[in-house]
Amino acid sequence: MKRARVGFGGLIHEATEEKGRVKLMDGRLVDETEVVWLPPIQPQTVFALGLNYADHAEELSFSAPKEPLVFLKGPNTFIGHRGHTIRPSDVTFMHYECELAVVIGKTGKNITRENAYDYVSGYTIANDYAIRDYLENYYRPNLRVKNRDKCTPIGPWFVHKTAIKDPMNLTLRTYINGKIKQEGTTADMVFDIPYLIEYLSSFMTLNENDLILTGTPKGSVDTKVGDEVVTEIEGIGKLINTVVNEQHQIN
Structure with missing residues (x-):
């Protein structure tokens, strides 16, 4: 359901x-x-993965990382389905990132990869926009890139894990104004879901409604004001978002 x-x-x-x-x-x-x-759940601690698809790392002229490249996101960043995300007037490159979001279902520490899915409650879709103008480098995404207000649409649905037969074999697609721009599969993650849960829980406790945003495949292109961006993941749904200008900012 x-x-x-x-x-x-x-x-x-x-x-x-x-x-x-x-x-x-x-x-x-x-x-x-x-x-x-x-947002279909109220996120607690949010872990986001950088360069977790080898093809995406390659299109950015990077090698795939040897260990997970993880940064944190604040709750201010999330908005729901059909929400608006602001493109600052001074930027030249703002791109979407279609990502499978893993929802943690219970508290755990030192979780083994064999038991990792026992701690997952389900999945949703995240579109973790990034502004490359503000990026220091891909190993150090600064606050203005990933923690801007309402920069990450999430949803529309939370899907229980029992409805997803194999989360490591799902097709991801992104459309801009109805035209497909990105297509990939979760099978191409550098670090899979069990590995990430084992890794993160080895040094900190994971709790209910923590989120792991697992990265995006290749195909991220610039978006403009007025673009309707649809991020889709097989079995979960389609997340619709519109890019707007700074006049839509509500203080």
Whole structure:
């Protein structure tokens, strides 16, 4: 079952998907354009992976890392499905990053890769935009690149792990204004999900609703104001986002 959090009628509702529509917990069926989409879970600690697809590292003229390249993201960065992400007026290259987001389901420390999936509750989609103008280098993505307000759409659905037969064999695609620009597979991750859970939990405790954003394959291209960007992952859904200018900034 797919699960979401939405705003409707002045209230926040838990919701599910039924026949392409949004079903509220009170049984009402509404169109997805009638609700305000929130992140499907309320993220706690968020780990993001850099250069975790060899083909993406190669297109940036890097070698694949020898150990996970991990940085943290704050809760201010996340917005829901059909949200707006601001492109600053001074930048020349702002690109999407379609990523499988792994949701941790329970507390654990020193988790072995053999037991890693026991600590996963499910999955969602993240579009972790990056502004290359602000990038110091790919081994040191600074705060302005990855922690800007509302820079990371997430959702629309949380999908329980039992609905995903093999999370390491899912197709990822990104479309700009209806045209496909990126296509890859989670099978090409440098460090797979069990490895990442074992690695992270070896030095810190993982908790419920922690997120691991597992990186993006090759094919990241510039986006412009007005572009509709759709990031899609097999079995999870399509996450829609629009790039807007700074006049949409709400202080």
